[in-house]
Amino acid sequence: MPLHNELAILNGYIRKNNLKSSSQRGIILEAFLSSNRHITADELRDIIKIENPNIGIATIYRTMKLLCECGLCRELILEDGKTRFEAVYDHEHHDHLICTKCGAFVEILSPEIEKLQKKIARKNGFILKSHRLNLYGICKACSK
Amino acid sequence: MPLHNELAILNGYIRKNNLKSSSQRGIILEAFLSSNRHITADELRDIIKIENPNIGIATIYRTMKLLCECGLCRELILEDGKTRFEAVYDHEHHDHLICTKCGAFVEILSPEIEKLQKKIARKNGFILKSHRLNLYGICKACSK
DNA sequence: TTGATAATGATAACCATTATCAAAATACGT
């Protein structure tokens, strides 16, 4: 059932916007969700290639963009020049703690930090629209 | 005198590492410092081109990298795929509040947030090495 | 001055992502 809700959202978005459904979109959505991580387009292609070697990288990019539009996915841009995609459905907002050795991602959330951010923006006359907080460090396993 | 100290640092680094000095490096350093902002390599080239049209973009990239190595400069990677360079000498650590309409940069610093970041990292068994916090919003001038 | 080495500039290469476009798939009214 985890896929079921997301598929309904995707199909709803397709219907509402007079788009057309395709098998590729379902395959990509499933591969993305079951990967269960912050994945790049290239990594996703490698997974999909095993069972569907004929799905092109352009379609993967297009579909991930579509998933972002219908609120199933979010782009995560770090400092390595690659865009990662993460599932958003049933996920609260969060920031990231990333191990620079093994690449592990930990999702973090600090209501205090979130509150302080708003305060700082207000103090500077800004209307805060979004923010990105990335913490980089060495995880427990890697520091042994 | 502002340039004087930075030039001394650059020349010290060059001497210590058995590199060779060049007029280009001095020109690029001065243009960078006097621009006084978070500047891209391309923007810097446009400024330099006026008086030194023969300095190539590759040399600008190489020199900015060198300035980062000797602690005069820091790379700032936002989400638009361009690297910005900002002066570090005599600048405390800070994060950024950026207007998504006009591109204005405001340097911010919250000791509370910095402290909370360390706490979160520790709680997750990480040794915190660095962090990036970017706040995006609409500045006062742009929201009128 | 010479010789060794580093720096430069032009440009090719790189790499992730996006655009292009002909062919295939889809949806819908008949």
Place this chain on the structure above:
DNA sequence: ACGTATTTTGATAATGGTTATCATTATCAA
């Protein structure tokens, strides 16, 4: 089911920022 308009796809070219290459030039110590 058929025809047709429209969307999607996949291969590949193009893009844009950055880095690598390499022949030439500049620097510097002996």
